[in-house]
Amino acid sequence: MKPDFTRRLLQWNKNSNNRAMPWKGEKDPYKIWLSEIILQQTRVEQGWSYYEKFIAAFPTVMHLAKANDEKVFKMWEGLGYYSRCKNLIASARKIASDYKGKFPDTYDEIKALPGIGPYTAAAVSSFAFNAPHAVVDGNVQRVLARYFGIATPIDTTAGKKEFQTLAQSLLQLDEPGTYNQAIMDFGAVICKPQNPLCSDCVQNKACEAFKQQTVTQLPVKQKAIIRRERWFYYFIIEYKGKWYIKQRTAKDIWENLFEFVLFESPKAADDITPRLPFLKKLVNGTPFQIESISRIYRQQLTHQTIHGRFIKIRVQEALPTLSNYSLIDKKQLVNYAFPRVITTFLGEPASPAQLF
DNA sequence: AATACGGGGGC
DNA sequence: GCCCCAGTATT
Structure with missing residues (x-):
């Protein structure tokens, strides 16, 4: 028996989700992985052209593994968080040497690659291999914080654990990849950070934040940034x-x-x-x-x-x-x-x- | 548990 | 200006 939230989400995904992206529906783990690394803390619109540029230059993980560092960094130039690029190269070479160029197919092996944490491991393993791991990114935290009215700060250890557990409990086990894609699309298109489309939202009758009018206050973040x-x-x-x-x-x-x-x-x-x-x-x-x-x-x-x-x-x-x-x-x-x-x-x- | 790590777009 | 973005590694 699926939770209400999950049922409605999948219904929205099937009927109304028009979001299109170059990597959506992709089954090649290499391409999925590349897109996920590019998109870490990066808006889809910003990463889009980088993804296409990288795929054109490096169609397979072996192409990337053989490229020289300077060329790859030059292609990453302007995207920020340059340790991602360093780890991208290191992961490609590890896959080339340890896995003979065949992308690892389990959550644990994927997570062991440099630059891959819980989010990216869940994304790649679920999209490419239907592994039953729920993704928790900024979209998911926001959607769940609002729908369930959770005020636990998302940038604390307790908050991360709480959202991870909740997300996992809502996962649709038949098609984890479809569910994961749907909840992130939902967060990006409907349950947006600013000006969410609550009046048109298929979840609004059950959404705690909507009922209590706390949508703009959720999710909660604790740390103020020091400049x-x-x-x-x-x-x-x-x-x-x-x-x-x-x-x-x-x-x-x-x-x-x-x-x-x-x-x-x-x-x-x-x-x-x-x-x-x-x-x-x-x-x-x-x-x-x-x-x-x-x-x-x-x-x-x-x-x-x-x-x-x-x-x-x-x-x-x-x-x-x-x-x-x-x-x-x-x-x-x-x-x-x-x-x-x-x-x-x-x-x-x-x-x-x-x-x- | 806290901090560092880029760049861009929306408001 | 401030906030946020398909987070991760390090201290």
Whole structure:
């Protein structure tokens, strides 16, 4: 005997769900997995073109496993959360080596791959193999919190456990994949974060939040986000038509992406005069010429605001202080993945040299 | 249990 | 500006 919620959901799915996406109904676990990694904390509209680009470039997991890191990162550029890309590559290679290119078909094996947690393991195993695991993503938490009137914060251990258990109890065991797809579509199309379509909703008579008029207050989140500001001064050092770049390795934003010579300042500065000692030490006596100084580029991340400024310098001799950097021809820069603040700067016409 | 990790779109 | 998005890994 199915719960009322499940019955109504499947009824809505059959009669009224028109949502179409490139990966919907897909049975190839590789393609499902790729779509799920791309969509982690990412809106469908944002991930859509990336998915199509990746499938075209890497039709199978073996294609992806054999690709070089830089190419894959370049294709991921702009999508954010770059550890997903690193883990994507690592998983593909693990499937190639440990599974001979055949995607693992159990929840536990899938979850053991890097970058795959409970949500993604449930999604891939249920969509591809009809494994009986309920997905719990932001959509599901919102739908269930409202329908059952649950005020337990979703970002706590207790809340996660509660929603996971509830979701699993509502799962339709005949076709877990269909059910999982339906509840996420329902959350995205009807039970939306803002302006949900309650008056047209087939569940509204039984929906606790609708009855109690608490729809806009659910789900509850506990943690407030703390923001910090950072000031990045990028020195673009040109030598014989080549620029110095380096891959970020620190446990920080943009790990594995490339950047120019960075001086991070603890506070804002209107002009770059305070950066001169850094520059002097960098060139260490080598003659240099300041070619241009950009405006300040602002990039808003979830937890940080980046203020970026770019100073172009030309030198006539290579700089020994930059031995751990690569000298890349300007035309080759398109092969390297950079953070948004840098690609935005590079995409704009050069600003006229301004002195300070 | 808390924190870090991007970027974009809607309001 | 603030919130949220087909979450996961690390500390």
